[in-house]
Amino acid sequence: EVQLVESGGVVVQPGGSLRLSCAASGFTFDDYSMHWVRQAPGKGLEWVSLIYWDGRSTYYADSVKGRFTISRDNTRNSLYLQMNSLKTEDSAIYYCAREPSNIGYQYFHSWGQGTLVTVSS
Amino acid sequence: DIVMTQSPDSLSVSLGERAAINCKSSQSLLYTPNNKNYLAWYQQKPGQPPKLLIYWASTRESGVPDRFSGSGSGTDFTLTISSLQAEDVAVYYCQQYYSTPLTFGGGTKVEIK
Numbered sequence: 001e002v003q004l005v006e007s008g009g010v011v012v013q014p015g016g017s018l019r020l021s022c023a024a025s026g027f028t029f030d031d032y033s034m035h036w037v038r039q040a041p042g043k044g045l046e047w048v049s050l051i052y053w054d055g056r057s058t059y060y061a062d063s064v065k066g067r068f069t070i071s072r073d074n075t076r077n078s079l080y081l082q083m084n085s086l087k088t089e090d091s092a093i094y095y096c097a098r099e100p101s102n103i104g105y106q107y108f109h110s111w112g113q114g115t116l117v118t119v120s121s
Numbered sequence: 122d123i124v125m126t127q128s129p130d131s132l133s134v135s136l137g138e139r140a141a142i143n144c145k146s147s148q149s150l151l152y153t154p155n156n157k158n159y160l161a162w163y164q165q166k167p168g169q170p171p172k173l174l175i176y177w178a179s180t181r182e183s184g185v186p187d188r189f190s191g192s193g194s195g196t197d198f199t200l201t202i203s204s205l206q207a208e209d210v211a212v213y214y215c216q217q218y219y220s221t222p223l224t225f226g227g228g229t230k231v232e233i234k
Binding site: 035044045046047050059061062095100105106107108109111112113114 | 159161163165169170171172173176182214216218221222223224225226227228
């Protein structure tokens, strides 16, 4: 069974930094590209970032480009999101999500339960 | 960026009745070399992550009840619940995966009348 477990969400001040983690199990992690998707309280879904299976290619939403960095450690079956220069509008539940196959079709077959990031002074 | 527009924002339907949610993209999601529409639908219940319902615009994910169906091509798509059940109360989102940035519709809240 596919399991994705996010962690690292806390309350942080504007301008601060935070690193989110996603522990993956139940599948061959390094076969799949992985994503971060966020959801502000009471709002819709927003795609944040993508990293290919081998970590060599990454993509970002314009809203986080230059501030967030996605990475992965395939030896630890883990996905990360380094978040710098945080803004209040980054407050959201952050989900890690897996693509359906290793072919690279970018919809989201499996989701974690999410971790809540609150940016507030 | 491809803009996804869903309508209506909310929908109130009697149990057993049909519910239809529309999703329009700002450019075609049909990739002609493989004749596939790069459009997915998700269901999100309160306090839960989204759940994949439909991909390729009309392919039902394994385990999804057959009262859920997807249709459409190009820029106009519809998610239909043929006979609404109490457990279908949720917010539904469409998502395009034709190009990055990946984008979602704003969501449609489905309630029981």
